[in-house]
Amino acid sequence: GLADKLQQTFKKLRGRGKLTESDVNDAMREVRMALLEADVNFKVVKDFINRVKERAVGQEVLDSLTPGQHVIKIVNDELTALMGGTQSRIMISSKPPTVVMLVGLQGAGKTTTAGKLAGLLLKQNKRPLLVAADVYRPAAIKQLQVVGEKVGVPVFTIPGSQDPVLIAKQATDQALAMARDVVIIDTAGRLHINDELMDELVAIKIQAKPHEILLVVDAMTGQDAVTVAESFNTKLGLDGVILTKLDGDARGGAALSIKAVTGCPIKFAGMGEKFDALEPFHPDRMASRILG
Amino acid sequence: VSFSTKIDEEFLEELEAVLIYADVGLRTTEKIMNNVRQGVKDKKINSPADIKPFLKSEISSLLGRDLIRTKISGLPTVILVVGVNGVGKTTTIGKLGQYYQRFGYKIMFAAADTFRAAAGEQLEIWAQRVNADIIRHEEGSDPAAVAYDALQAAKSRNTDILIIDTAGRLHTKSNLMEELKKIYRIISREISEAPHETLLVLDATTGQNAMNQAQLFSQAANVSGVVLTKLDGTAKGGVIVAIKSELEIPVKWIGIGEKADDLRPFQPNEFVEALFD
Ligand SMILES: Nc1nc2c(ncn2[C@@H]2O[C@H](COP(=O)(O)OP(=O)(O)OP(=O)(O)O)[C@@H](O)[C@H]2O)c(=O)[nH]1
Ligand SMILES: Nc1nc2c(ncn2[C@@H]2O[C@H](COP(=O)(O)OP(=O)(O)OP(=O)(O)O)[C@@H](O)[C@H]2O)c(=O)[nH]1
Ligand SMILES: [Mg+2]
Numbered sequence: 001g002l003a004d005k006l007q008q009t010f011k012k013l014r015g016r017g018k019l020t021e022s023d024v025n026d027a028m029r030e031v032r033m034a035l036l037e038a039d040v041n042f043k044v045v046k047d048f049i050n051r052v053k054e055r056a057v058g059q060e061v062l063d064s065l066t067p068g069q070h071v072i073k074i075v076n077d078e079l080t081a082l083m084g085g086t087q088s089r090i091m092i093s094s095k096p097p098t099v100v101m102l103v104g105l106q107g108a109g110k111t112t113t114a115g116k117l118a119g120l121l122l123k124q125n126k127r128p129l130l131v132a133a134d135v136y137r138p139a140a141i142k143q144l145q146v147v148g149e150k151v152g153v154p155v156f157t158i159p160g161s162q163d164p165v166l167i168a169k170q171a172t173d174q175a176l177a178m179a180r181d182v183v184i185i186d187t188a189g190r191l192h193i194n195d196e197l198m199d200e201l202v203a204i205k206i207q208a209k210p211h212e213i214l215l216v217v218d219a220m221t222g223q224d225a226v227t228v229a230e231s232f233n234t235k236l237g238l239d240g241v242i243l244t245k246l247d248g249d250a251r252g253g254a255a256l257s258i259k260a261v262t263g264c265p266i267k268f269a270g271m272g273e274k275f276d277a278l279e280p281f282h283p284d285r286m287a288s289r290i291l292g
Numbered sequence: 293v294s295f296s297t298k299i300d301e302e303f304l305e306e307l308e309a310v311l312i313y314a315d316v317g318l319r320t321t322e323k324i325m326n327n328v329r330q331g332v333k334d335k336k337i338n339s340p341a342d343i344k345p346f347l348k349s350e351i352s353s354l355l356g357r358d359l360i361r362t363k364i365s366g367l368p369t370v371i372l373v374v375g376v377n378g379v380g381k382t383t384t385i386g387k388l389g390q391y392y393q394r395f396g397y398k399i400m401f402a403a404a405d406t407f408r409a410a411a412g413e414q415l416e417i418w419a420q421r422v423n424a425d426i427i428r429h430e431e432g433s434d435p436a437a438v439a440y441d442a443l444q445a446a447k448s449r450n451t452d453i454l455i456i457d458t459a460g461r462l463h464t465k466s467n468l469m470e471e472l473k474k475i476y477r478i479i480s481r482e483i484s485e486a487p488h489e490t491l492l493v494l495d496a497t498t499g500q501n502a503m504n505q506a507q508l509f510s511q512a513a514n515v516s517g518v519v520l521t522k523l524d525g526t527a528k529g530g531v532i533v534a535i536k537s538e539l540e541i542p543v544k545w546i547g548i549g550e551k552a553d554d555l556r557p558f559q560p561n562e563f564v565e566a567l568f569d
């Protein structure tokens with residue numbers, strides 16, 4: 001992987017004390033390649049390389065490390081710091097119900113993640129309510145109902161309704177009467193460039209007043225991750241991101257791209273299809289995964 | 293790229309950025325850029341206006357080579373649909389049903405995703421929409437058994453086209469890939485030449501991981517073509533250039549929306565044109 005490539009780059013460097021600009025430039029070529037292969041956004045890679053260059057040039061190589069290892073350490077630390085600093089939890093409101101809204105592109109894993117969040121909150125002695133606000137996708141409501149059964153959480157629907165805004169509003173209005181203290185709204189997948197559907201999300205936000213709006217993103221997303229996250233963030237304001245399907249071998253560069261460009265914290269990692277497969281996001285593990 | 297007046301280093305960097313942003317990938321982008329630089333040396337490319345036609349002809353001829361559409365022949369023609377989770381397999385099958393029923397073909401769907409919540413119900417709704425037969429078992433049953441049942445039913449009911457939906461699975465999960473191999477074996481054992489088409493569904497928003505998906509699914513189920521979905525978004529799906537040039541797997545269909553009509557046969561020229569939009 002990158003470690004071996006950098007060892008090669010720095011072979012001729014053994015015994016020298018400081019990293020010169022040309023040493024660092026050689027190394028940065030390898031790092032740039034690794035990041036692009038990992039699907040980190042082109043512009044984010046450029047900015048990141050410049051930051052790391054500044055930190056690396058003139059640095060005294062630690063006795064315990066080779067120059068290659070030293071550069072990796074700088075890159076790894078920088079990546080981890082960039083993606084870190086987040087609490088992997090749903091912020092529970094002092095005035096229940098806490099309302100969580102899941103949004104994102106088609107197929108990202110929202111419905112499955114809604115079930116996982118519900119299961120997690122149950123374990124934390126909360127009383128979650130799942131809300132089936134996807135009236136478009138065939139059998140979407142049935143899917144969430146089956147999910148609710150599997151995790152032991154009730155599912156709110158308005159049978160026959162074609163109005164996601166009304167469904168979300170009624171669920172949040174009636175939650176306390178139903179003795180539920182966290183509302184999880186599952187919305188239909190949509191394109192960030194579909195104005196009508198993005199306006200619908202704004203309408204749901206206005207009516208349901210979510211405390212947390214979380215963007216669900218597939219870990220295998222490529223360069224498009226930045227465009228998508230920026231659009232959702234500009235339109236709605238995001239409180240966090242959940243990265244799904246991290247149980248595969250996608251390097252997950254989208255994580256860095258999204259955090260770097262929007263500042264949105266990555267709160268959770270989806271690690272499988274079962275409903276217990278939701279973990280806190282670990283920036284250090286993500287950093288080494290991205291570097292390969 | 294279209295505003296430049298001369299081919300200088302800055303222009304070439306912009307071109308490289310366009311390709312990377314389209315998810316063409318580093319290795320394939322470097323190959324393309326080398327060809328461009330050679331084209332400039334050989335005076336085949338003399339101004340920025342020459343670049344797009346040059347690339348269009350290069351890339352679309354690569355993508356179009358040996359592109360054979362599905363032949364609807366024996367009874368039934370069997371199409372197996374595979375891919376990772378959430379890419380659009382079930383929806384694509386509905387769209388294929390819509391496409392083929394216009395020609396008067398008798399269509400059957402097999403709901404061989406017996407794992408995911410409401411997977412059978414989802415395909416059932418599509419079957420109703422496009423007047424297709426459907427074979428379903430209960431949740432948790434053996435997907436290979438569903439495939440087997442559907443093959444027998446399709447033969448006995450003079451079905452023209454049987455399309456088999458499978459559960460989304462990550463290519464890294466060896467037990468799930470073994471399950472896929474078993475489904476494939478059952479199909480090929482029951483009808484000679486089947487499956488006549490194995491379509492790998494890829495999401496256009498996917499980055500370089502699409503290459504890993506294509507490699508491993510191809511090993512398990514002899515993939516004969518790709519359906520590239522969600523091209524109605526902003527992602528370009530550039531990964532399919534490497535998939536064609538390195539694995540020889542062609543794109544046969546593109547998905548451009550969520551409705552029954554949102555499926556088109558893949559047109560290499562249009563695809564390359566869209567890369568530069
Ligand atoms: N392996 C794996 N699969 C996942 C994960 N999260 C979701 N999935 C799968 O991804 C597919 C899509 O999940 P859904 O929950 O239906 O996605 P969605 O965002 O609700 O889809 P739409 O409502 O159509 O936009 C399903 O097959 C899920 O089982 C994960 O973390 N790992
Ligand atoms: N915009 C857009 N959405 C699509 C397209 N194809 C499928 N979708 C949507 O993507 C989501 C997932 O589609 P499915 O057909 O359930 O995907 P799948 O591969 O069968 O998913 P699993 O069986 O869970 O692995 C749904 O919301 C579809 O409507 C497309 O071409 N464009
Ligand atoms: Mg859903």
Ligand SMILES: [Mg+2]
Binds near residue numbers: 381382457
């Ligand atoms: Mg499906």
